[in-house]
Amino acid sequence: MQALPGFRDYFPEECARRNYVTSVWRDVARRYGFVEYDAPILESLDLYAKKNSGGEILSQLFQFTDKGGREVALRPEMTPSLARMIAARERHYRKPMKWFCVAPFFRYEKQQKGRLREFWQFNADIVGEIGVAADAELIAMAIDILRALGLGSGDVVVRLSNRHAWLDFLRQKTGSEEGATEFLAVIDKLEREAPEETEKKLAAYGCTLEEVRAFIASGGGEAFSSLLDSLEARGMRAFVEVDLTIVRGLAYYSGNVFEVFDRSRKMRALAGGGRYDNLLSQLSGGAVDLPAVGFGMGDVVLGNFIETNAQAKQRMEEEIARAGGIDLFIVVADASHGGHATMLLQRLRDEGWRVDMPAGEMKVGKQFQMAEMLGARYAIVIGSEWPTLKVKTLALRQEEAVSQEDLVGWLQRAWTDADPLNK
Amino acid sequence: MQALPGFRDYFPEECARRNYVTSVWRDVARRYGFVEYDAPILESLDLYAKKNSGGEILSQLFQFTDKGGREVALRPEMTPSLARMIAARERHYRKPMKWFCVAPFFRYEKQQKGRLREFWQFNADIVGEIGVAADAELIAMAIDILRALGLGSGDVVVRLSNRHAWLDFLRQKTGSEEGATEFLAVIDKLEREAPEETEKKLAAYGCTLEEVRAFIASGGGEAFSSLLDSLEARGMRAFVEVDLTIVRGLAYYSGNVFEVFDRSRKMRALAGGGRYDNLLSQLSGGAVDLPAVGFGMGDVVLGNFIETNAQAKQRMEEEIARAGGIDLFIVVADASHGGHATMLLQRLRDEGWRVDMPAGEMKVGKQFQMAEMLGARYAIVIGSEWPTLKVKTLALRQEEAVSQEDLVGWLQRAWTDADPLNK
Numbered sequence: 063m064q065a066l067p068g069f070r071d072y073f074p075e076e077c078a079r080r081n082y083v084t085s086v087w088r089d090v091a092r093r094y095g096f097v098e099y100d101a102p103i104l105e106s107l108d109l110y111a112k113k114n115s116g117g118e119i120l121s122q123l124f125q126f127t128d129k130g131g132r133e134v135a136l137r138p139e140m141t142p143s144l145a146r147m148i149a150a151r152e153r154h155y156r157k158p159m160k161w162f163c164v165a166p167f168f169r170y171e172k173q174q175k176g177r178l179r180e181f182w183q184f185n186a187d188i189v190g191e192i193g194v195a196a197d198a199e200l201i202a203m204a205i206d207i208l209r210a211l212g213l214g215s216g217d218v219v220v221r222l223s224n225r226h227a228w229l230d231f232l233r234q235k236t237g238s239e240e241g242a243t244e245f246l247a248v249i250d251k252l253e254r255e256a257p258e259e260t261e262k263k264l265a266a267y268g269c270t271l272e273e274v275r276a277f278i279a280s281g282g283g284e285a286f287s288s289l290l291d292s293l294e295a296r297g298m299r300a301f302v303e304v305d306l307t308i309v310r311g312l313a314y315y316s317g318n319v320f321e322v323f324d325r326s327r328k329m330r331a332l333a334g335g336g337r338y339d340n341l342l343s344q345l346s347g348g349a350v351d352l353p354a355v356g357f358g359m360g361d362v363v364l365g366n367f368i369e370t371n372a373q374a375k376q377r378m379e380e381e382i383a384r385a386g387g388i389d390l391f392i393v394v395a396d397a398s399h400g401g402h403a404t405m406l407l408q409r410l411r412d413e414g415w416r417v418d419m420p421a422g423e424m425k426v427g428k429q430f431q432m433a434e435m436l437g438a439r440y441a442i443v444i445g446s447e448w449p450t451l452k453v454k455t456l457a458l459r460q461e462e463a464v465s466q467e468d469l470v471g472w473l474q475r476a477w478t479d480a481d482p483l484n485k
Numbered sequence: 486m487q488a489l490p491g492f493r494d495y496f497p498e499e500c501a502r503r504n505y506v507t508s509v510w511r512d513v514a515r516r517y518g519f520v521e522y523d524a525p526i527l528e529s530l531d532l533y534a535k536k537n538s539g540g541e542i543l544s545q546l547f548q549f550t551d552k553g554g555r556e557v558a559l560r561p562e563m564t565p566s567l568a569r570m571i572a573a574r575e576r577h578y579r580k581p582m583k584w585f586c587v588a589p590f591f592r593y594e595k596q597q598k599g600r601l602r603e604f605w606q607f608n609a610d611i612v613g614e615i616g617v618a619a620d621a622e623l624i625a626m627a628i629d630i631l632r633a634l635g636l637g638s639g640d641v642v643v644r645l646s647n648r649h650a651w652l653d654f655l656r657q658k659t660g661s662e663e664g665a666t667e668f669l670a671v672i673d674k675l676e677r678e679a680p681e682e683t684e685k686k687l688a689a690y691g692c693t694l695e696e697v698r699a700f701i702a703s704g705g706g707e708a709f710s711s712l713l714d715s716l717e718a719r720g721m722r723a724f725v726e727v728d729l730t731i732v733r734g735l736a737y738y739s740g741n742v743f744e745v746f747d748r749s750r751k752m753r754a755l756a757g758g759g760r761y762d763n764l765l766s767q768l769s770g771g772a773v774d775l776p777a778v779g780f781g782m783g784d785v786v787l788g789n790f791i792e793t794n795a796q797a798k799q800r801m802e803e804e805i806a807r808a809g810g811i812d813l814f815i816v817v818a819d820a821s822h823g824g825h826a827t828m829l830l831q832r833l834r835d836e837g838w839r840v841d842m843p844a845g846e847m848k849v850g851k852q853f854q855m856a857e858m859l860g861a862r863y864a865i866v867i868g869s870e871w872p873t874l875k876v877k878t879l880a881l882r883q884e885e886a887v888s889q890e891d892l893v894g895w896l897q898r899a900w901t902d903a904d905p906l907n908k
Contacts, residue, residue, distance in 0.1 A: 063529070063531070063532060063569045063769075064569075064573075065525050065528070065569075066527060066529060066551075066555065067553075069525035069527060069528075070525065071523075071524050071525070071566075071569075071573070072522055072523035072524065073522055073570060073574060073577075074520040074521065074522050074584065077520075077522050077586075078520075078521070080523070081521065093834045093837065093838065093839050094834065094839075094840075095811045095839060095840065095841030095859060097497040097500075097809070098497065098500045098501070098504065099495055099496055100494075100495035100500050100503070101488070101494050101495065102488050102489060102492035102493065102494070102603055103526065103559075103589060103591075103603060104489060104492060104547070104559070104591070104603065105489065105492075106486070106489060108486070109486060124527070124549075124551060124552075126547075126550075128489075128547060128593065129547075129593045130490075132489065134489060136527070146486045146487075146488075147494050147496060149486070150487075154496075156855065156858055160841075161497065163500075168526075168527070170551065170553075180525055180526060180527065188844070191844045191845065193845040195845055196844050199844065206834070292827055295824045295825075295827035295831070296827060296828070296830075296831040297828075297831060346486075386520070388518045401718045404715055404718035404719060405719070408625070408718070408719040408720060411517065411629070415516065416515050416516050416517075416518060417516065417517075417518065418518030421581055421611070421616050421618040421619050421622065422614065422616040422618060432579065435579055436518065
């Protein structure tokens with residue numbers, strides 16, 4: 063018996079890595095003043111069918127009929143649920159709303175590197191703010207998440223583009239925005255398709271590949287200056303490159319769009335997002351009409367990238383070691399003091415320590431092995447000297463006699479001396 | 486458009502309540518030396534069909550055929566996934582394994598109070614330890630979770646029973662354990678069924694209702710003494726009552742079983758669990774044979790109970806207020822200093838503070854309102870006096886001039902003075 067293909071068992075080592083990434087997501091989001099929300103994992107199929115997010119997501123739905131005859135689907139993305147929630151209660155919240163979630167999503171994808179069928183994703187959105195400051199805030203947050211993971215501007219790059227820039231270009235060429243979706247699809251494929259093929263498609267819009275390439279080389283002129291100034295003031299300019307070849311796959315984007323990549327371009331995008339000023343109105347049938355900007359960052363490509371980056375991997379391992387394991391282990395050297403050991407166990411846990419002791423009788427040597435295996439810093443030996451205990455600092459192999467009344471104070475002092483950041 | 490019946494949207498207020506409960510679960514579990522794991526939300530249907538956990542769960546599955554023709558189901562409980570994971574890798578882990586998870590589960594239940602179709606549950610298991618110390622450790626952890634939530638022995642009770650005790654009773658009456666499952670079902674219904682009906686059913690086992698009641702009144706004699714001694718040493722005896730009417734619905738329990746209830750018995754069980762020494766062998770087709778004990782605690786009944794208990798509710802609200810919101814808000818009194826404000830914003834966030842500022846131009850009075858609404862403790866006013874700032878302690882309406890270089894130091898001192906536990 064195994065997990066389904068594309069699904070993961072999280073043994074404690076793997077769960078610790080997931081928790082490390084999700085806690086970085088949450089910590090940085092809170093520093094940025096975002097609040098967490100969530101929605102159901104199962105939703106009405108209608109919620110996705112209504113949306114113009116494109117055929118790919120719809121073709122990848124885990125969908126079925128529930129016991130009550132409802133057509134339902136495991137959520138493939140968050141935005142439709144977010145739109146529903148905002149339509150229901152937006153009046154309760156002052157704008158701009160800065161909301162994030164950390165949650166699992168499901169897509170029936172072909173098995174390939176960087177793609178799983180169940181993945182965790184960080185989603186962050188600013189709703190109700192039309193100004194470019196909101197775009198800057200989100201891009202800065204994506205960068206600060208990557209920095210918190212130990213990645214620098216030599217490791218990752220934010221490629222910034224703007225749908226309006228391309229629509230302006232199209233209007234200049236054809237006099238209208240007709241066929242914009244198909245035109246953007248041509249731009250999207252520019253790097254992957256044969257030039258002759260692209261040339262042929264562009265002809266339909268009265269322009270040449272050379273003109274398109276010249277426009278890309280122009281870098282969008284002043285269009286990004288306010289956004290780039292904000293990122294400059296934050297010390298993040300080195301992370302960002304204007305790259306008009308980015309248009310994003312989803313149909314609903316309406317302004318700035320961006321994708322984050324590893325510098326070596328060996329992997330799929332680490333994150334992506336942009337403005338979607340018309341989507342909430344469209345999804346809510348006009349019930350709300352609020353500008354919005356957001357991005358998503360999944361755990362699969364990011365996790366693969368951390369494993370290949372020495373600094374990020376080391377930081378992850380240090381943080382997991384720091385956050386995991388226990389603080390104290392009680393070694394019962396004399397089984398007749400088992401009751402005292404249990405009392406002590408409870409007292410130390412009540413004080414907030416992470417403590418364990420053997421569940422049954424066990425040789426003292428084995429107990430010390432267990433203490434080390436569990437990551438304890440101190441072993442507290444309880445035996446015939448009770449109410450005096452021996453406290454052993456495991457890393458230093460130092461031992462000291464401490465009375466049971468003094469134990470909590472002794473531990474607090476020793477812990478703080480060892481590392482003021484410990485508690 | 487609404488969430489499906491039995492599913493919840495978690496607006497920020499509701500998400501904060503869920504995060505409060507799940508963080509108490511995680512904190513207490515770590516104090517007890519448990520490590521976190523997780524498994525896929527979607528599993529092979531076989532995983533549940535094989536299990537003898539009873540027809541009720543099977544009849545409540547969200548099951549369907551995926552795009553690859555696999556029969557799959559949303560997980561209704563964790564134990565089958567845990568058994569699969571343990572069978573795959575148990576040799577990697579020293580026994581006893583103390584594992585917990587915090588995860589969503591799905592059951593297509595009739596809508597009723599305390600029952601939803603998507604719920605979050607804490608599951609904790611000790612695998613590989615046959616001794617009753619493991620049972621005590623789990624019951625203690627359940628109690629410590631309730632205490633951490635602000636509930637005392639006047640609010641909740643652990644009702645403790647033992648399947649072996651009933652099997653011994655049955656063997657005394659009939660000379661064998663034949664029909665044990667049906668017999669236990671009679672005991673399970675004792676409090677809900679008409680006495681004449683019970684009397685009739687018991688006759689098949691050669692015993693009377695009077696004998697059964699006398700056995701219940703005996704309280705199991707010495708059977709629980711070691712478990713109760715351990716809970717006594719932990720100062721938790723007042724939370725526990727032996728109650729042999731508890732047998733638990735699931736077929737696989739094999740020893741001690743327990744359920745946690747509110748004292749007024751107005752609600753369904755808050756938690757329940759017990760020993761299942763044969764289940765892992767059975768589920769893994771004999772691949773592993775390890776004793777185990779575990780329990781689950783869901784968020785629905787628990788959440789309802791917290792709302793009705795003044796002390797628990799107050800503690801939750803205080804903790805949510807403490808954990809939520811931002812620390813600092815930057816008031817931009819002079820828009821020409823927007824760049825400085827952005828620099829300052831980044832510097833303060835880099836120092837670990839939760840900081841926000843207006844996304845666009847806004848009247849100063851509105852900015853102060855926003856600062857208070859977001860829960861900021863200090864407003865930092867940046868204007869024509871730059872590089873001197875005004876820092877306003879919002880609760881006290883006190884204002885002080887601070888130079889921008891001194892700001893971080895000033896804030897650290899002020900914050901620590903206000904409450905040494907803040908940072």
